[in-house]
Amino acid sequence: MSGRQGGKLxxxxxxxxxxxxxxxxxxxxxxxxxxxxxxKLKEMQTKAAGKGPLLSGGIKKSGKK
Known part of the structure; x- marks a missing residue:
């Protein structure tokens, strides 16, 4: 006899x-x-959504190759 049980549990x-x-x-x-x-949290979220991005530019890459 094996340890497996058949059928739906x-x-x-x-x-x-x-x-x-x-x-x-x-x-x-x-x-x-x-x-x-x-x-309060919902009010703060709506207030923060009206503003633009915190950082302008994002990841900057150098022009060197």
Missing amino acids: KPLKKPKKAPQGDEDEEDLAFKKKKMEEAK
Whole structure:
């Protein structure tokens, strides 16, 4: 008898999700803080996207061959 098993393997069971109403104040404060940070990050990204490239010219090659 070999160590291989034929056939289709059964998928692993996913853990059940906790009910939505089971959050305490720490969780709510953490989620609120994360949302504020994400909003600030998005604002900074849009602000930075308006500007041009940081370096003009890129990689410079010498004219010598």
